[in-house]
Amino acid sequence: MLSAFTPRPLKRLFTANQCWTSFLDAGGLRDIEVEAVTKMLACGTRILGVKEYICDKPECPHVRYVTNSCGSRACPSCGKKATDLWIATQLNRLPDCDWVHLVFTLPDTQWPVFESNRWLLNDVCRLAVENLLYAARKRGQEPGIFCAIHTYGRRLNWHPHVHVSVTCGGLNKHGQWKKLSFLKDAMRSRWMWNMRQRLLKAWSEGLAMPESLSHITTESQRRSLVLKAGGKYWHVYMSKKTAGGRNTARYLGRYLKKPPIAASRLAHYNGGGA
Template sequence: MEKSCTIQDVFERFYPVYEKTHELPAHHRKAAFHIMNCKTGAFGVNISVCEECGCISVHNNSCRSRCCPMCQEFPKEKWIDAQKENVLDAPYYHVVFTVPEELHPIIYSNQKLLYDALYHAASSTLNELAKDSKYLGADIGYICILHTWGSAMNYHPHIHTIVLGGGLDKDNKWKDTGGKFFLPYGVIAKVFRGKYLCELKSLWNDSKLEFHGTAEKYQNHYCFKELLDECYKKDWVAYCKETFNGAQSVINYLGKYTHRIAISNHRIKSMTEATVTYAVKDYKNKGQWKEKTVPGEEFIRRFLMHVPPKRFVRIRHYGLLSCRNKSKKMTHCRNLLGCKKYISALKNRNAAEMIRLLYNIDVCKCSSCGGKMVPHLPDKHTPSVFAHMRC
């Protein structure tokens, strides 16, 4: 049994067999290739030489895949830093939109279409209710992030939204509810249910949906109608988590959700020739952590379920936080609230400067003598001793 292992180790052991026995879409194969070859030299290397002592440093390039557990920290820190300029000293709320499990097979068969529908339904719900004078009567701003997994890597698509707890009314003045979330959860869930099922019905009527696996039965009109009726009868779940204390806590909290993947390396507890054991939360026991063991190929299957479609945008900004609004309207909101602007610390800096600021590591300093490291660019006529390391 191997106790110190990573997701890369799991893929190297079990993916080759899994690939031979399953038909995989191209974006799954690409994600697996990136994970197995990240920081191995397959994506090239960076070579630096110390000007003082001649010490050579070789750094294998990462794959930069958004599904790779080794490549999320730096993009996350850069993204969080960029958001500082758009954060107000105002209440923020974390609202989660979920769908009943009866819809999971049809959503998985139509990921791009029905993931988009989740964003459309969530944003339309928030916009409609926030503009209602009964609740707030203002235009708000929020960020939507799609997650498709539960703690055990089961399929569980849902939308996380970070909602600004106030907005601009029709007179362009700031309006909020003084620290209390302005929308009742029951109303959110009912409106979201209606909007999502309406879009699902429209896609089915336009023959845009595909049906695979356990979703094949919904090609039949009567089965699909029974599914819709069942979902209309169910109480959908939409809930709001605690508010945030100050703008900096909002910034830090965002990073927990924006660049998260289905499972991280630290949750892999052990691996044998046939199984993988990882930590999961037991929500029936107050969220206590426990260990779950599954066959290696089942682990691969669960992981790949959560690879997003090609070019799919997971982080989306709406309302006051949308790209076309935030430059002017956020400045106006900041002036109305009298709060300071948080300045990006990483803006216009190169990678070496960002690493030094974030991690207090100077990659331009020789670890042996403290001299300056410079890039090694071998002459095209001189064979490099590192040529075999390039892909």
């Protein structure tokens, strides 16, 4: 017999008061979002199948049933396992040197543009990496870089930004390892310039205009949004150096592989908010 099923915290939140059903009925969800939640809700249930384990001794009556997991990153249980496995793998790959971690942000006035034109997010990652490569190659060095884009903030609101980890050194043309550092102000200036130029070009490629920016209809208004609005909110955050590949792998695992909602963060549900 299968033991009684106890819902996990995130499942309880999605199923309490028909929350997930209400979201579906309201519409507006992307297929990938519906798929991720559907997998998470089915994880550990008979819906995904059950494995039967029996003793190889004919006289032994013991039988054990194990339900299959979903393997979705949105699932706190499966996502945690995937994170731990990923970190263990990277420990054998990452250079055992100092690393520095950076975050490239965009002004909130432009967040809606990227939400309605998600294909632009690829350029956000690319330009963040090119920023670092430009600085390193000016000195004749090739660094190691990890990059991941996050489209949500700590409050799970839409907030596109880029996490980048880069080695504090690189290989020169002779294959020799040389120390490398980056100037925060110079990176911020290049980041702001390159992203603004990309956005201006994107307007001519046919951007979908979000409803919140529907009042912007002329070329001068578009240029003002890109070139003037939110000038002081283009940030490049740079952490202190992290020593060694082990600490770096753990740091990267939290940002590259972790589930978007950890069960430990679900403290209370009052029927309307968590």
